[in-house]
Amino acid sequence: xxxxxxxxxxxxxxxxxxxxxxxxxxxxxxxxKRGEILGFVGPSGAGKSVLTRTIIGLVPKVAGRIEVxxxxxxxxxxxxxxxxxxxxxxxxxxxxxxxxxxxRQNIQFPVRExxxxxxxxxxxxxxxxxxxVGLKPEVADRFPSELSGxxxxxxxxxxxxxxxxxxxxLDEPTSGLDPIGAGDFDELVRTLQRTLGLTVFMxxxxxxxxxxxxxxxxxxxxxxxxxxxxxxxMQASQHPWLQQYFHGKRARAxxx
Amino acid sequence: xxxxxxxxxxxxxxxLALCAAGSWTARFAPVLEKMVADxxxxxxxxxxxxxxVSQVSKLDTFGAWLIERLRRSLTEGxxxxxxxxxxxxxxxxxxxxxxxxxxxVVQARSVTITGMLEQIGRSVAGVGGTLVGLIExxxxxxxxxxxxxxxxxxxxxxxxxxxxxxxxxxAVPIVVLITFLIGCIIAQQGIFHFRQFGADIFVVDxxxxxxxxxxxxxxxxxxxxxxxxxxxxxxLGSMKMRxxxxxxxxxxxxxxxxxxxxRMLALVMALPILAFLGAMAALYGGGLVAYLYGGVEPExxxxxxxxxxxxxxxxxGLIKAPVMAAVIGIVxxxxxxxxxxxxxxxxxxxTSSVVKGIFLVIVMxxxxxxxxxxxxx
Numbered sequence: 323x324x325x326x327x328x329x330x331x332x333x334x335x336x337x338x339x340x341x342x343x344x345x346x347x348x349x350x351x352x353x354x355k356r357g358e359i360l361g362f363v364g365p366s367g368a369g370k371s372v373l374t375r376t377i378i379g380l381v382p383k384v385a386g387r388i389e390v391x392x393x394x395x396x397x398x399x400x401x402x403x404x405x406x407x408x409x410x411x412x413x414x415x416x417x418x419x420x421x422x423x424x425x426r427q428n429i430q431f432p433v434r435e436x437x438x439x440x441x442x443x444x445x446x447x448x449x450x451x452x453x454x455v456g457l458k459p460e461v462a463d464r465f466p467s468e469l470s471g472x473x474x475x476x477x478x479x480x481x482x483x484x485x486x487x488x489x490x491x492l493d494e495p496t497s498g499l500d501p502i503g504a505g506d507f508d509e510l511v512r513t514l515q516r517t518l519g520l521t522v523f524m525x526x527x528x529x530x531x532x533x534x535x536x537x538x539x540x541x542x543x544x545x546x547x548x549x550x551x552x553x554x555x556m557q558a559s560q561h562p563w564l565q566q567y568f569h570g571k572r573a574r575a576x577x578x
Numbered sequence: 579x580x581x582x583x584x585x586x587x588x589x590x591x592x593x594l595a596l597c598a599a600g601s602w603t604a605r606f607a608p609v610l611e612k613m614v615a616d617x618x619x620x621x622x623x624x625x626x627x628x629x630x631v632s633q634v635s636k637l638d639t640f641g642a643w644l645i646e647r648l649r650r651s652l653t654e655g656x657x658x659x660x661x662x663x664x665x666x667x668x669x670x671x672x673x674x675x676x677x678x679x680x681x682x683v684v685q686a687r688s689v690t691i692t693g694m695l696e697q698i699g700r701s702v703a704g705v706g707g708t709l710v711g712l713i714e715x716x717x718x719x720x721x722x723x724x725x726x727x728x729x730x731x732x733x734x735x736x737x738x739x740x741x742x743x744x745x746x747x748x749a750v751p752i753v754v755l756i757t758f759l760i761g762c763i764i765a766q767q768g769i770f771h772f773r774q775f776g777a778d779i780f781v782v783d784x785x786x787x788x789x790x791x792x793x794x795x796x797x798x799x800x801x802x803x804x805x806x807x808x809x810x811x812x813x814l815g816s817m818k819m820r821x822x823x824x825x826x827x828x829x830x831x832x833x834x835x836x837x838x839x840x841r842m843l844a845l846v847m848a849l850p851i852l853a854f855l856g857a858m859a860a861l862y863g864g865g866l867v868a869y870l871y872g873g874v875e876p877e878x879x880x881x882x883x884x885x886x887x888x889x890x891x892x893x894x895g896l897i898k899a900p901v902m903a904a905v906i907g908i909v910x911x912x913x914x915x916x917x918x919x920x921x922x923x924x925x926x927x928x929t930s931s932v933v934k935g936i937f938l939v940i941v942m943x944x945x946x947x948x949x950x951x952x953x954x955x
Contacts, residue, residue: 451639518638518639
């Protein structure tokens with residue numbers, strides 16, 4: 323289903339993940355190309371988040387191989403692995419901001435760990451990152467509990483971008499945002515992808531995001547990728563779930 | 579790709595070109611910052627300065643910002659500094675950075691004597707607030723209890739039994755073990771010192787009075803404050819953090835009635851039971867040591883114990899238990915509901931729940947000692 327792509331930034335081969343006796347992913351293959359925004363869809367509970375978490379190494383797999391930036395994550399030494407981790411950023415579904423640190427400290431935290439920078443530069447770049455995700459410098463000294471849901475997502479994105487990663491994983495970035503906020507967020511992801519040359523792996527349920535932000539779409543079902551391609555390919559697909567997803571009531575509303 | 583970054587100065591007529599080259603990335607940030615700071619001194623020295631970035635091989639947000647910082651400070655000299663030779667790849671990044679507003683507000687929080695005095699003042703004033711909070715909670719719990727008495731269907735039996743299992747049944751092994759050991763230690767020390775006067779047998783008097791009146795209940799109360807008080811605070815605190823308590827309120831439930839009353843009842847029932855079991859374990863431990871170490875026969879021990887203590891000692895201990903339980907429970911619940919949004923706040927309130935609980939238990943014990951002494955019990 324997925325052909326070999328030479329400039330793949332993530333290469334997932336025959337991944338199997340199971341919890342107890344339930345098999346979540348069953349011999350899954352997926353490639354993510356450098357510089358694209360890949361939208362990842364599938365029914366609830368199909369294992370979209372599990373695949374994301376498997377790639378970033380939070381869920382152990384039973385079999386298969388994962389290469390990120392050409393590094394096989396199973397064979398990589400600790401130093402190599404840290405090198406890869408420094409080049410990606412992750413936006414968790416609930417933001418996962420450190421609740422006892424301010425916005426400023428949250429964004430500066432990874433930078434401070436990996437790089438030796440002056441406080442002035444740290445502060446200035448922090449303001450630049452906040453600007454990039456559409457927030458004012460005034461929020462820098464607030465705590466996560468004092469932010470709205472949309473702001474938490476933006477701050478979390480700023481933190482994911484703090485080290486100028488080449489690859490970002492976004493787990494349902496627009497869930498829980500109002501349609502305007504979600505639209506802004508899609509636009510933001512697009513802009514950042516252009517300016518920073520990012521590759522984006524986005525798990526989403528939002529049809530609008532798929533239409534406006536994604537270059538390519540992969541669909542998960544029965545533990546495998548059942549389809550991958552452009553939005554036009556998806557609409558042309560005969561798969562029953564895809565038919566329902568892209569030709570259902572909501573899809574027609576989006577396509578207007 | 580990762581060539582060391584440079585910033586050369588090339589004179590062009592009466593102008594000056596600053597040629598940036600190499601990789602302007604975060605990895606080289608300390609070097610870059612120094613170069614940029616040096617170049618900033620050129621401000622106003624020439625009528626025309628521009629920054630040529632055509633040789634830059636790699637640029638990230640940090641590098642782009644430093645170029646922008648240089649451009650801004652050169653422009654402050656009066657003449658607009660321009661950035662030239664920007665490749666299409668990087669122009670959007672530089673544009674993005676250019677939109678950043680000037681200096682962030684950096685707040686300096688310095689430690690001053692007045693600041694420290696202010697802190698002390700606030701803490702002292704906070705003590706009053708804490709007391710009022712405790713009394714308020716006591717009132718709210720009593721009101722909820724009254725409400726439940728009038729309308730018994732509102733009473734949550736399952737929840738109460740669940741908490742009773744948690745704070746009482748599951749606490750039995752550790753409470754019995756610790757009080758047993760304490761009983762052993764008291765007996766051993768007593769025998770060791772009393773033996774010098776040939777008064778071995780009086781160890782039974784000491785053990786009986788101490789365990790039944792004071793140590794038994796006090797020690798168990800301290801253990802319960804550490805074990806269950808902290809659990810209550812952490813449970814209620816994380817429910818508060820995740821807005822579960824707000825959710826209850828909006829559904830028309832009183833959190834005091836649903837969450838706090840069952841916990842309080844469970845604790846008030848649990849502490850006398852645990853104190854009784856603890857006292858028995860301590861007496862048993864003491865008796866065992868008296869027999870093995872002091873050679874006091876069990877029959878002699880029991881006979882002496884019956885003479886030495888009256889039922890009053892036992893009653894005094896058990897009267898104190900539910901009151902101490904109420905104090906621990908109220909402190910734990912007040913702290914739990916005071917938790918703010920952060921994990922740190924949860925930790926702070928759990929700590930202060932245990933500290934305040936233990937402190938108040940000891941204060942209560944002192945008050946009781948005076949009270950019982952004056953009524954002659």
